[in-house]
Amino acid sequence: MGLLERFENGDQVALARIISRVENRRTGYQDILARLYAHAGRAQRIGLTGPPGAGKSSLVFRLGELLSASGKKVGIIAVDPTSPFTGGALLGDRIRMQDLSLDPNIFIRSMATRGSTGGLAEATRDTTMVMDAFGFDLVLIETVGVGQVELDIARACDSVVVVFVPESGDAVQAMKAGLMEIADIYCLNKADRDGAERLVLELQSVLGLRQRTNNWEYPIIQTQAINNIGIDDLWQAIKNHREFCQSDTSPEDRQKERIANDLLxxxxxxxxxxxxxxxxxxxxxxxxxxxxxxxxxxxxxxxxxxxxxxxxxxxx
Ligand SMILES: Nc1nc2c(ncn2[C@@H]2O[C@H](COP(=O)(O)OP(=O)(O)OP(=O)(O)O)[C@@H](O)[C@H]2O)c(=O)[nH]1
Ligand SMILES: [Mg+2]
Structure with a gap:
């Protein structure tokens, strides 16, 4: 059986092989993408971004568990940070993520850092499309920090969760750094730590100033990924955002916007x-x-x- 046929039969090994081909831009990858495109367009794409060590992987892990338990198929993409300093943390992630990868409803993929920054956003988007075509209900994409790559990746998502922690300090500073502006949902993780309430209040006042292009009320969800607390709330907020988007713009307009972004x-x-x-x-x-x-x-x-x-x- 050919690789594509195995892919279409739900073989995760074939999925992994196809992603590698696409990621490495190996001969024929464009034909593969062109063929798979017809099967894509159903998965909900959720981006999680935030400072190093905020607990993004832990949250993805918990969300993955929750969604899988309710019968959903989940693709996870961890976009490797460019910084060598977080290498250790990433290794830790991989070890923890391994438990999750034994779950047949879940498929995890790390994206290697590309030579060119634009390439990483493109490869991530292609991988998301491949996972979508494979039949995942959701694709969760973890990225670190904020830069052009993160913005490009975030733009390709239906909902963006910005994760921050009590230690994030001055929320206004974070707002200035551009991280906060891409959020649809704010997630204060490590809410077990001191300073959580103060930061929520601070963020609420900053959010009052945030320019709204629509009537979406930005939620601030408190979580403790480590204790599996607040994950339901986070998932509910993501569902609310999806519903909001569906009522706010017509499916056709959303499709058009996504196609325009993809094409660009x-x-x-x-x-x-x-x-x-x-x-x-x-x-x-x-x-x-x-x-x-x-x-x-x-x-x-x-x-x-x-x-x-x-x-x-x-x-x-
Ligand atoms: N106290 C506390 N620690 C947590 C919580 N969630 C995660 N952590 C810890 O924070 C550390 C970083 O968690 P990760 O999930 O790897 O964070 P990350 O944002 O994915 O990190 P990078 O990918 O390296 O940027 C780990 O030691 C976690 O166990 C929480 O709710 N409370
Ligand atoms: Mg991580």
């Missing part, structure tokens, strides 16, 4: 790869850098000229 990411990824390969072999590029250094031009004018020259190369 795919195009961006392709252009980025082409751009890098063209620039790498370009003598012009080296020369322009030298010219800017010598003061005979500036990056703005030079970029304008380069783009004009490159657009020919990119389409050829």
């Amino acid at each position: 990411t795919i195009v961006r990824g392709k252009v980025d790869r082409r751009l890098r390969s063209v620039l790498r072999d370009s003598e012009t590029f080296e020369k322009v850098v030298a010219d800017i250094l010598a003061g005979s031009t500036n990056p703005y004018s030079a970029a304008e000229r380069l783009v004009a020259e490159l657009s020919t190369a990119l389409t050829s």
Whole structure:
């Protein structure tokens, strides 16, 4: 039986092989994606993001347990942090996650850090689509911190949970850092620790200032992943958000937005790869850098000229 056939028959080994192919951009991966796309579009995509060590993996673990117990099939993607400092924590995650991976309703995948940051968002999105096509009801995506990659990944999710902890300190600072703005749901984990109530109050006042583009009331859910407390509440908030989105925008509009986002990411990824390969072999590029250094031009004018020259190369 072929790999795709095994995939379509629900073989998780085939799923893992296909994800690797897609992730490594091996020959034929685009044909695979194109074929699987027709089966995707049903899974609920949930992003969990937050500072290192906030308990994202623990929450994903608990949510996975809860959902699996109610008969749902759950795909989990852990996007590896770029920072080498969290490597230890990740290893710990993997060990804990192994218990969960024995559950036939659950499939866990770690995404390796890509050379190019844009590539990671693209690979994560592709993997999500593959899991969706495989038939998972939900895909939970864990990312660390906030950067362009996290924002891109978050944008591809139906609901984004931002996890923070009593030690997060000044919630206003976090808001400024951009992390809070991508949240649909706030999750204060480690609520067993001192300072939880104070931070909830602080966040409530900050949220009062948050610009609303719709009538969604941002919930702040307190959890203790370690004690399995508050996980039901978190899941309820995620369900509420889904219901809200379904009533707020028509399915067609949501579909359109998702397709537009997907398309943009795919195009961006392709252009980025082409751009890098063209620039790498370009003598012009080296020369322009030298010219800017010598003061005979500036990056703005030079970029304008380069783009004009490159657009020919990119389409050829
Ligand atoms: N006190 C307390 N500790 C918790 C709670 N939830 C998780 N932890 C602990 O916090 C540590 C980090 O948990 P992880 O789930 O690995 O956190 P993470 O956000 O996934 O970490 P990174 O992926 O490394 O960013 C672990 O030692 C957990 O046992 C909680 O509710 N209370
Ligand atoms: Mg983690």
